[in-house]
Amino acid sequence: MLASTFSPSPAVSQAAFCPPSPSAVPPTNNIPGSIPNFSPYLPPTNIPSLPPSSAIQTTAPSSVPQPAAPPVNLPSNVDLSATTSNQLSRYRLGVGDAISIFVQRFPDLNFQGQINQEGNVITPLLGSVSLTGLTLEEAQEKIRCELNRYIIDPKVTLNLVSLRQAQVTIAGEVQTPGFYIFPPGAQLSAALFSSGGTTSLADLRKVLVRRRLIDGSTVQQSFDLFTPLQNGDAIPDLRLQDGDAIIVSKLEIGTEKDYNRNLVARSTISQRFINIRVLSYSGGGMGRIQLQNGSTFVDALTAISPNPDTTNLDEIALIRFDPQQGKAVTQYLNAKSALLGDISHNIPLQDNDVIVVGRNLIARISYALNIFTQPFRDVLGFLLFFDSLRNNAGSLFGPTR
Numbered sequence: 001m002l003a004s005t006f007s008p009s010p011a012v013s014q015a016a017f018c019p020p021s022p023s024a025v026p027p028t029n030n031i032p033g034s035i036p037n038f039s040p041y042l043p044p045t046n047i048p049s050l051p052p053s054s055a056i057q058t059t060a061p062s063s064v065p066q067p068a069a070p071p072v073n074l075p076s077n078v079d080l081s082a083t084t085s086n087q088l089s090r091y092r093l094g095v096g097d098a099i100s101i102f103v104q105r106f107p108d109l110n111f112q113g114q115i116n117q118e119g120n121v122i123t124p125l126l127g128s129v130s131l132t133g134l135t136l137e138e139a140q141e142k143i144r145c146e147l148n149r150y151i152i153d154p155k156v157t158l159n160l161v162s163l164r165q166a167q168v169t170i171a172g173e174v175q176t177p178g179f180y181i182f183p184p185g186a187q188l189s190a191a192l193f194s195s196g197g198t199t200s201l202a203d204l205r206k207v208l209v210r211r212r213l214i215d216g217s218t219v220q221q222s223f224d225l226f227t228p229l230q231n232g233d234a235i236p237d238l239r240l241q242d243g244d245a246i247i248v249s250k251l252e253i254g255t256e257k258d259y260n261r262n263l264v265a266r267s268t269i270s271q272r273f274i275n276i277r278v279l280s281y282s283g284g285g286m287g288r289i290q291l292q293n294g295s296t297f298v299d300a301l302t303a304i305s306p307n308p309d310t311t312n313l314d315e316i317a318l319i320r321f322d323p324q325q326g327k328a329v330t331q332y333l334n335a336k337s338a339l340l341g342d343i344s345h346n347i348p349l350q351d352n353d354v355i356v357v358g359r360n361l362i363a364r365i366s367y368a369l370n371i372f373t374q375p376f377r378d379v380l381g382f383l384l385f386f387d388s389l390r391n392n393a394g395s396l397f398g399p400t401r
Helices: 082-089 135-149 188-194 226-231 262-265 295-303 336-340 359-371 379-392
Strands: 098-103 111-114 120-123 127-130 156-162 167-174 178-182 202-212 218-223 246-252 274-281 286-294 316-322 327-333 355-359
Touching: 082 202, 082 218, 098 135, 098 226, 111 120, 127 135, 135 156, 178 188, 188 202, 188 246, 202 226, 226 262, 226 286, 274 295, 274 359, 274 379, 295 336, 295 355, 316 359, 327 359, 355 359
Parallel strands: 167 246, 274 355
Antiparallel strands: 098 111, 098 156, 120 127, 167 178, 202 218, 202 246, 274 286, 316 327, 316 355
């Protein structure tokens, strides 16, 4: 059993599930799957009242509950604060969840069942009751009110026996966006890891989780996963539910101040591997190596293993796409200094970096970049530029003079 007793929360309005007295309000029922209302038998008023210990109700209630206020439809693009956080943290029942109900003094009404494809659970006495989209407290109160038609003031306890799987949409700056099915109780950080991790362009300060409620409204909450990572605190997490959507925002130009990409690259939230393109004569043209995210220039040199007798190690070019300028930026690194521990030359690498080995090849690549006057729209255009060099410029990797 996964949850203990859930007593009705003060936020759960009794009027939301218990219908008003038929003597004051015409019979009505707006809860799908519930039993139709009927007028209970009321004894004549001249019959004396029984002692309080009696289980028979002989007088009408002194007050009539008021109907619940209609739900408020929230705009899908509005980010709420405390209300949204409360909505996302409260578990809502859905198809596949299994619950148990205990009714004090009436063991024949106790049952355990799973919510079927129609969103209903089959109960003794009540039959089919719709619970989809309700919190545990709301479901308990609804069943209590339904039983109250037959039993005076029933004491109902609802327990969550097992949780359903969650189909979650993951979009934005992750390695593999798409639809994912997670086991019960999956957390936000585990979902990002399953999608291959966030890309180098992700902004972990803005990870959105959207959820659609039973009334059709949508709530969302923004999670900051970077600040606790920077401060060494626990990462805020959220238990995902079926139908949730996770959107990882892109790092906007001009907002990189105090955002440590290298720290993010070494975390378990980020993508696990980065791809580095290598252009060299010794390698026969353009190749590609895959390194652990957070690797440095020395790690790339170890993977490339250039021949020190035929390679100029004093000047190796690292070309990187700058999204703010929309162009390729070249940095010249001294491999010998990096191997000797000079951290100014042993810089951290990023996904889609290009390393060019060889003085003449660096000159040819630099010339090609200089005559290409149009800015790159994105990193894909940057990579296609190097692919075109390999495919269309046969003399680029030809013998040097």
